Amino acid sequence: MGIIKKLPYYSEKVPGGSIVATQLEAVLNFAQAKSLWYLLFGTACCAIELMCTGASRYDFDRLGMIFRASPRQADLIIAAGTITKKMAPRLKRLYDQMAEPRYVLAMGGCTIKGGPFYYDSYSVEKGIDHIIPVDIYVPGCPPRPESLMEGCLHLQEKIKKQKLNNWQEK
Amino acid sequence: MTKDELKDYIDTHYQDKMKFLDTGRFDLMYEVTKENLLEVSKALRDDENLKFDFLCNLGGADTREHFEVIYSIASVTKRLRLDFKVVFPYDQAEIESVQEIWPAANWYERETWELFGIQIKNHGNLKLFLLPDDWDQGYPMRKDWDAPDFIRMPEL
Numbered sequence: 001m002g003i004i005k006k007l008p009y010y011s012e013k014v015p016g017g018s019i020v021a022t023q024l025e026a027v028l029n030f031a032q033a034k035s036l037w038y039l040l041f042g043t044a045c046c047a048i049e050l051m052c053t054g055a056s057r058y059d060f061d062r063l064g065m066i067f068r069a070s071p072r073q074a075d076l077i078i079a080a081g082t083i084t085k086k087m088a089p090r091l092k093r094l095y096d097q098m099a100e101p102r103y104v105l106a107m108g109g110c111t112i113k114g115g116p117f118y119y120d121s122y123s124v125e126k127g128i129d130h131i132i133p134v135d136i137y138v139p140g141c142p143p144r145p146e147s148l149m150e151g152c153l154h155l156q157e158k159i160k161k162q163k164l165n166n167w168q169e170k
Numbered sequence: 171m172t173k174d175e176l177k178d179y180i181d182t183h184y185q186d187k188m189k190f191l192d193t194g195r196f197d198l199m200y201e202v203t204k205e206n207l208l209e210v211s212k213a214l215r216d217d218e219n220l221k222f223d224f225l226c227n228l229g230g231a232d233t234r235e236h237f238e239v240i241y242s243i244a245s246v247t248k249r250l251r252l253d254f255k256v257v258f259p260y261d262q263a264e265i266e267s268v269q270e271i272w273p274a275a276n277w278y279e280r281e282t283w284e285l286f287g288i289q290i291k292n293h294g295n296l297k298l299f300l301l302p303d304d305w306d307q308g309y310p311m312r313k314d315w316d317a318p319d320f321i322r323m324p325e326l
Contacts, residue, residue, distance in 0.1 A: 086300070119322065119323040119324075120323050122311075122315070
């Protein structure tokens, strides 16, 4: 009965039987939150922190997060690094190629509001929310791996609150 | 050949075409007029004692008074480095391409053209290089450039 101990909020024991009663919504959300495969999309120094988070010291895999090189296989796009105006259409295209439901995590100051390139820059997009909808913002320049993991945990919490009837709309 | 010997050599052999500028930089800096550009470049490359066969860098500059195009060249066999620049006013923003001397100039000249609006004569491949393909907001590295979403650093 290990799974029941792990799912106290989602299940209840039925006396005398081995049947678990739960909500479909909760199970689906649980499964989805615990296997967020993210797209490899590092465009600047934030990617170094993303690599560090994925490596053995911080071990992103224990959150169920594995990198995918193809947007078709990814659930989450971690926009790690400066998005220039030339890169913006490519980011939009990658986002469009991902299958629903899809999530976006804006990592670092550049993707939030242009970061250090806010002033006097002709080439940097001032925030990727001009291009694609963002679920979680992780500030920092670049954010430490702890911040990124915290952001991902918040995203998992957000996913667990999804409702089945507006699944597509998040 | 040391740096001082190079300076002496150039002052002796190219004194009428290259003017030495005392910039205090590590590399020697010379000024070349626009008319002499191709001739001087070709001579520097083909000179048996110099053999400047490598174009390290080429870029524009806007000094608020005039435009400059700065060439950094090096000699791989003779182990020499040299910079020279061409200065011209705003209303004559046009310069000859040096591709026939150093083919590496192609991309640098495209960049200079799109960022500063300096026309490159006889280039043959003037297409947008670093800017987005649908760019229509002018030449962003000019000092007086402005755009609707361009946020200038406030005076502190």
